[in-house]
Amino acid sequence: MRWFRKVRLRFQSLFNRSRVETDLEDELCDYLDREIERAIASGSSPEEAKRHALSSLIGAERIKDECRDVRGVWWLEDSMSDIRFAVRTLRKAPVFTVTVIAALAFCIGVNTAIFSVVDTVLFRPLPFPGQERLVAVTEGVPGLGFPVMPFSCPDYLFVAASNRSFAGTATYHTQAYEISGAGQPRRVIGARVTASLFQVLGISPTVGRAFTQEEDEHSKRVVVLTGGFAQSAFGTPERALGRTVLLDRTPYTVVGITAPSFSFPIRGSRFNGDPADVFVPVSWNNDDRQQNVSNFDYSMVSRLKPNVTIQQASMEVHGLLQRVVENYPSKIKQALRQMRNFSLESRIVPFREEFTGDVQRPLLLLLAAVGIVLLIGCADVANLIFSRMVGRQREFALRTALGASGWRLARQAITEGLVLSVTGGAIGFCVAFWALPLLIRFAPDNLPRLSEIGLNWRMMAFVAFVTLAMPVVFCLGPLASTLRSALVNQLRGEGRTTTQGRHQRFIMSAAVVVQFSLAFLLLTTTGLLTRSLIKATEANPGFRPEHVISVRIALPEAAYKTPGDITDLFNRLMDRLGSLPGVRQTGAISDLPMRSSSNVVISIEGRGSDIERVDMVFCRGNALDSLRVLLLRGRLLQPEDQVGKPHAAVISETLAKRVWPHDDPIGRRIRFGVDIPNNQEPWLTVVGVVADVKARLTSNSPRLLLFTTPMDWVKQMNVVVRTSGDPLLLASSIRHVIALLDPSLPVEKIETLDQVLEESLSAERFRTWLLVCFAVAALLLATLGIAGLLAYNAAQRTQEFGVRIALGANRRDLLVLVFQHCLRLSGTGIAVGLAASVIVTRAISALLYETSPLDPGTFIAVPLILLLIALGAALFPAWRVVRTNPITALRAE
């Protein structure tokens, strides 16, 4: 209760001041009256009594002060009056106030928005308990060109069973499933996981349970759904529990549902990087466990034991992988012995790095860009405050003379800054709130953890820090130097006119120079990335995307058991589509250009154990012709090249030149895997060479492509259709045809190849657009900065100009003065920015496509833009100089 009473008293002292003051007054009067009565009672005359009593109350005001002091709220009261004073002064300068608050709100807003994205993606702890001990483990065969791969089943099992470094190990592999029995049949991402996954991550389903080790080992058909999926399919998680859903037409029982926020694997991971909707036991068969030593499919996540470092774990796993080969079946062991360069290695990284690798650099670039915008904005605000303080020198000098301490004035200045920055910060926070959903909507699909972005204390702390730190920077500096010169001027008796000292002029000019160099830096970076994006958009992808529409077909294993079934369906589908009006060619291809494809090792006939890494793409029908891949030699794959016939292959130009630099590749033979005696893969005969097709528009190194007819197990393909008109008009006919052939086959996504190309650049487009926005903002703020300074300077020198004109100076000479000043400032800024850019742009060269970090176009355009802006900013002061009337100018002071 005590604290309550105290708080109440303090509140009273603070907010009910008049009441407290009256009380104090009354109390003292009461004392006085009683003293007088007592004196009269003891025989004094009334006058004497009064005089005596009053004398005991000498310094009644002092007593009151002391009483107030012990109430301990004076500093708060002072602050309140500071704030009131600040608001009053700021209201008297509305243009200044609005400009500063707008600049601050914008800078804080965009910084907060970008910060929360970057923070969530790169820095925030993962939503798993004890996440700092989670690591991603990979293996690799660096000698064969695969330094980092997920695990194969036998290797994983061996490491999981024999290690001493991990408290738990788990593995997962994502694949698409056709799901029915949960709303419309459709395709979902499913993860095949070991039962240990949930334990290793430290989470458990909120409804039901995770599946058990036994269920995994005995291939029980059980499934855990994500909360989000259960909600959309069944309404509530509880309703989903115990249901049977069909995955690829095999029944599974729902045993558990996770929390709605659970999302795994984390989007954008290096391997298996699509968040799954359903989790099923991995349930390896004996072949998986023993024979399939080269199926590197399974991402491994482990929890380190306490006190075990990543280095120690790496050492151990590395050692284990050297021994794992001993457990392979003898045939494989023999074959591996013949291979030079074969040696299994391991890498362990914090789990976070599984998905931050690709996005880190662009995100940090964005953060740096908004940081620059913030700095430019701060410099603006500092200069605005500076110029206002010079105008208030007389006020400060007067207050100092009246006994205000420097500290008191500083406090007043900081309060004023705080009022500005807190208002700006509050508006900025709202701006961030409005901008964040927009940012997330336009963010590229591969950005991890976007769903986690939202209001959190880190974001609040960031805003609070920026808001509170800024006034110190932009108020104290100007104040210190203003106070100094104000006193000096006062002593010299020069208080009548208020001009700035050399020191102040230097600081204000320096701020503008810094603004210009920072703007230069941001503009060049943006310019380079924009040029790179344009180059990438114009790049020849190696095929003709226009008029081609594609639909992904994935045949469930339970319904399409034999290779004949699969071929039959695809052939009938392509026939039916081919007979639609407006269709020119049809084909099917396992991976669309610009999408990832499987990277495999091939060997070349007559080259011994030499191997080559290629991207393998399977084709049916007239796939290559539909895509208009340019044929250089031989022929393309045709509908007649079917499974079972002598295998034909078409290779890309770069692959041909690499393998047969001097010979004709047509008629040569290659096959999958290493050329060792027990390799049972058939030989493929090269029948044609095509021009390179790009893996990404922004990649300079062409990929080595091998097109061939599908293996028996290829059940997922993209059916591509080249039309004579708008390909999207065909979408509904395509759905119709598919429904006729297999009514339960879900149709995922029908997209044009133009869309595929567009989407492949979405990350680049996103960051470039953001940078363009920031660059424009930086430009505006820098313009504000130099325009403000020039206008202020001109105003300061009105009198001087008046004198000069009165003495016969030519107005043109005065104009030269103004423009000289402008050019000096902007020129220095541009020079500094140029030097900085030359160094800094090198850091982003990895993000540039066919654009030099010293791209001459950019490095010419940016200084020109800045120069134009500076000259534009000088126009207003110049106009003022021309209009200066010497008489009014002299009188004005």
Next chain:
Amino acid sequence: MKPNDLVQGTLGLLILRILALKPMHGWALSQRLKQMSKDVLQVGPGSLYPALHKLEQEGWITAEWLISDTRRRVKFYSLTNEGRKQLESQTADWKRLSGAISAIVLPAQG
């Protein structure tokens, strides 16, 4: 003895002690103090009121506005439970301290 000579904090103890008898207003308190100390301790308003306000802020005494028989608003101070405890501990401290000082300053009596 002038109020300034009172050891800082001792005035607080005296006020608490007097208020422990019964609630009273500031003037009565100063009179009571004077009377109880046989005119030795005279505390003027300059010391009394700041001390009272400080004790009130500490939560050791609480104040109430009453209308006196002369129809004046009078602020009556009274001891809180908190203040009572404070009085006990401060009294104990005082005993120890004054005993110690006496033992040094007046050795003859020992």
